[in-house]
Amino acid sequence: MSDLRNLDVELVHQPAFLDPVTSVIPTFRLLQQDGTLYPGAQAPDMSQELALKIHDTFLFIRALDERMLASQRQGRISFYMTQTGEEASDTCSAAALDAGDVIFAQYREQGALAFRGFSVDQFMNQIFSNHKDLGKGRQMPIHYGSRELNYVTISSPLGTQIPQATGYAFGFRQSQQKQCVICYFGEGAASEGDFHAGLNMAGVLKVPVIFFCRNNGYAISTPVHEQLAGDGVAGRGPGYGLKTLRVDGNDALAVYEATRLARQMAVEEHQPVLIESMTYRLGAHSSSDDPSGYRSRKEEDQWRDKDPVARFRNWLIKQGWWTDAQDQARQAEHRKAVADAMKRAEKLDSPPLEDLFSDVYDLLPWHLQQQQQQAREHILRHPQAYPATAPRLKAAGEGKA
Amino acid sequence: MSQMNLLQAINSALDTAMKQDERVLCFGEDVGAFGGVFRATSHLQEKYGKHRCFNTPLTEQGIIGFANGLATQGQVPVAEIQFADYIFPAFDQIVNETAKYRYRSGNEFNVGSLTIRTPYGGGIHGGLYHSQSPEAYFTHTPGLKVVVPRNPEQAKGLLLASIRDDNPVLFFEPKKLYRAAVGEVPDEDYTLPLGQAEVLREGTDVTLVAWGAQVQAIEKAAELAAEAGISCEVIDLRTLLPWDHDTLATSLKKTGRLIINHEAPRTSGFGAELAASLQESCFLYLESPILRVTGWDTPFPLALEKEYFPNELRTLDAIKASVGY
Ligand SMILES: Cc1ncc(C[n+]2csc(CCOP(=O)(O)OP(=O)(O)O)c2C)c(N)n1
Ligand SMILES: [Mg+2]
Numbered sequence: 001m002s003d004l005r006n007l008d009v010e011l012v013h014q015p016a017f018l019d020p021v022t023s024v025i026p027t028f029r030l031l032q033q034d035g036t037l038y039p040g041a042q043a044p045d046m047s048q049e050l051a052l053k054i055h056d057t058f059l060f061i062r063a064l065d066e067r068m069l070a071s072q073r074q075g076r077i078s079f080y081m082t083q084t085g086e087e088a089s090d091t092c093s094a095a096a097l098d099a100g101d102v103i104f105a106q107y108r109e110q111g112a113l114a115f116r117g118f119s120v121d122q123f124m125n126q127i128f129s130n131h132k133d134l135g136k137g138r139q140m141p142i143h144y145g146s147r148e149l150n151y152v153t154i155s156s157p158l159g160t161q162i163p164q165a166t167g168y169a170f171g172f173r174q175s176q177q178k179q180c181v182i183c184y185f186g187e188g189a190a191s192e193g194d195f196h197a198g199l200n201m202a203g204v205l206k207v208p209v210i211f212f213c214r215n216n217g218y219a220i221s222t223p224v225h226e227q228l229a230g231d232g233v234a235g236r237g238p239g240y241g242l243k244t245l246r247v248d249g250n251d252a253l254a255v256y257e258a259t260r261l262a263r264q265m266a267v268e269e270h271q272p273v274l275i276e277s278m279t280y281r282l283g284a285h286s287s288s289d290d291p292s293g294y295r296s297r298k299e300e301d302q303w304r305d306k307d308p309v310a311r312f313r314n315w316l317i318k319q320g321w322w323t324d325a326q327d328q329a330r331q332a333e334h335r336k337a338v339a340d341a342m343k344r345a346e347k348l349d350s351p352p353l354e355d356l357f358s359d360v361y362d363l364l365p366w367h368l369q370q371q372q373q374q375a376r377e378h379i380l381r382h383p384q385a386y387p388a389t390a391p392r393l394k395a396a397g398e399g400k401a
Numbered sequence: 402m403s404q405m406n407l408l409q410a411i412n413s414a415l416d417t418a419m420k421q422d423e424r425v426l427c428f429g430e431d432v433g434a435f436g437g438v439f440r441a442t443s444h445l446q447e448k449y450g451k452h453r454c455f456n457t458p459l460t461e462q463g464i465i466g467f468a469n470g471l472a473t474q475g476q477v478p479v480a481e482i483q484f485a486d487y488i489f490p491a492f493d494q495i496v497n498e499t500a501k502y503r504y505r506s507g508n509e510f511n512v513g514s515l516t517i518r519t520p521y522g523g524g525i526h527g528g529l530y531h532s533q534s535p536e537a538y539f540t541h542t543p544g545l546k547v548v549v550p551r552n553p554e555q556a557k558g559l560l561l562a563s564i565r566d567d568n569p570v571l572f573f574e575p576k577k578l579y580r581a582a583v584g585e586v587p588d589e590d591y592t593l594p595l596g597q598a599e600v601l602r603e604g605t606d607v608t609l610v611a612w613g614a615q616v617q618a619i620e621k622a623a624e625l626a627a628e629a630g631i632s633c634e635v636i637d638l639r640t641l642l643p644w645d646h647d648t649l650a651t652s653l654k655k656t657g658r659l660i661i662n663h664e665a666p667r668t669s670g671f672g673a674e675l676a677a678s679l680q681e682s683c684f685l686y687l688e689s690p691i692l693r694v695t696g697w698d699t700p701f702p703l704a705l706e707k708e709y710f711p712n713e714l715r716t717l718d719a720i721k722a723s724v725g726y
Contacts, residue, residue: 137704156530
């Protein structure tokens with residue numbers, strides 16, 4: 001027998017259509033904005049060291065985002081995306097994982113990457129597309145990736161990472177590694193077909209994956225209520241056989257605890273989990289966007305009052321682990337580190353011409369060898385038109401001769 | 402006549418179409434109140450209401466599947482895909498459904514009223530996923546029409562023709578020119594013919610053909626060639642499917658030399674189709690091999706975008722090679 005459906009489990013004799021559900025899944029929250037726990041709420045078991053590392057990541061990201069947005073405005077870089085207001089979602093979920101767990105991100109998760117140890121210079125080299133960028137200057141700013149840090153390189157097409165995360169996690173299961181995959185995406189991306197495919201396959205194939213949705217209220221200009229009906233993204237989870245939790249994404253402790261428990265289920269039981277983290281994109285969608293056309297200042301201010309970084313800092317101070325003076329000093333250090341790294345990265349050359357042709361395949365097939373040669377000859381014929389590559393090609397040619 | 406940039410011309414075409422026919426509906430990601438990330442649908446929701454210009458959820462396969470259904474019902478959908486790079490989740494709906502609706506049903510059903518608009522092309526520091534020119538994936542699909550305008554006046558007339566054509570049309574908008582190309586555009590309702598190329602400059606030595614933003618590259622190359630005493634005929638193909646063989650063959654028979662320029666990679670690009678067809682019909686007139694000046698066979702890069710681009714200098718090199726053959 002392979003038809004395992006049990007159709008007689010509960011019979012009714014009136015046609016009882018199920019109503020669509022809205023807001024029945026509760027939100028898990030531990031911390032109040034002033035840094036005190038709710039009565040009856042229990043702080044997760046988080047060491048002082050880890051708590052300070054999380055907070056330090058927050059401060060670094062704030063410094064990075066602020067400086068890079070300013071650089072974009074000055075025309076030093078073409079594009080940037082901040083994650084202001086959402087830092088707790090990705091940073092604290094990543095903090096609850098093992099360093100060997102793999103991260104598939106969407107693009108607004110620089111906190112998770114910084115927490116893993118991506119250096120300020122690595123950030124800058126990617127943003128400035130110079131020859132030290134691990135991605136060889138091929139992708140737009142913020143499309144980071146690092147094999148060393150188990151952070152799969154960002155791809156702009158939305159949702160594509162979701163079924164890939166399921167596949168990667170299945171690989172962990174196959175090779176009996178006690179690791180899981182975390183997959184970040186926005187509530188907008190959750191409308192893509194890939195979301196549904198990825199969750200369905202995870203539920204059916206029972207893989208160690210945590211789907212982590214950052215529900216920040218908007219997909220560019222589109223508010224959530226024009227994006228999905230029903231009980232948010234979390235409402236999708238049970239239908240695909242996933243353990244599901246909605247969490248306050250501005251509550252660092254709740255996000256950490258939610259992800260810690262999710263990881264246990266994923267790794268120990270191969271139970272895929274969906275977490276919907278409720279937060280708010282305080283900044284514009286990207287440096288190309290101006291949100292004043294689609295939302296009010298008042299709404300933004302209301303969310304500014306729920307700042308996740310301030311909330312966590314209040315908790316740290318109440319714990320006696322941190323002071324305002326330390327905070328000020330550390331902010332200044334991060335700002336300086338970012339500014340210094342930017343100056344270094346700006347000075348570095350762009351990638352060499354070979355990097356236009358390499359990595360299309362493992363090796364250059366004949367036609368790419370031919371095209372690379374044609375490009376080289378063309379550039380040398382018109383060196384004034386190709387200031388980034390012509391001088392180096394010339395120098396290399398003379399060196400050879 | 403008004404001075405408009407290419408975006409304003411697109412907006413004017415949509416406005417004209419919506420005013421004239423209430424079955425015309427515009428939708429896609431962020432196209433509603435916001436007016437689209439490039440503002441091509443600005444003010445249309447204000448003017449025509451939320452039921453005629455609206456946001457969709459973020460799902461390209463959903464958008465085009467929905468549009469196919471709408472068109473079958475008799476509405477006139479103009480669906481926007483935010484970037485041509487993001488058309489691929491809708492590939493199945495376009496290639497297997499849009500293109501084949503009429504044929505597979507013996508014309509019991511068709512989606513001829515559908516138009517899909519999408520910005521394409523590089524030159525905006527967009528890297529791999531905000532720069533692609535995917536037209537050739539679709540020119541390989543019988544049942545679709547593929548149209549690419551080069552400037553504001555062309556964009557309005559060709560888009561209106563596409564919306565009213567009784568076949569599904571993919572309308573690729575050169576986003577590099579959205580604000581950069583400005584020109585006189587008639588305020589009234591007008592269409593330009595689909596399936597017809599346009600000779601922009603007459604010449605005797607070499608024929609240059611391109612479409613969309615690359616028309617500027619071949620026009621500049623023709624200028625440079627003229628300085629070197631070479632006379633180029635410049636043609637904007639305008640419609641890629643079905644394309645205007647007669648105009649190209651007539652020109653090629655006159656000049657004996659042809660250079661095709663496109664931004665998309667070389668291998669299996671639409672230039673390959675043009676070259677293969679034209680050598681069949683014009684073989685005895687050819688003075689030199691037909692050449693292609695195209696993007697390299699790599700994904701679209703970022704830092705080395707300049708080195709990738711089939712610009713006027715690469716076209717000029719090809720012109721000289723062709724003449725000196
Ligand atoms: C397949 C695809 N379609 C469209 C886009 C263009 N786009 C980039 S970001 C974005 C909005 C994403 O919203 P969400 O998933 O909520 O993430 P958030 O930006 O809020 O973090 C859109 C429509 C894209 N990158 N990929
Ligand atoms: Mg969002």
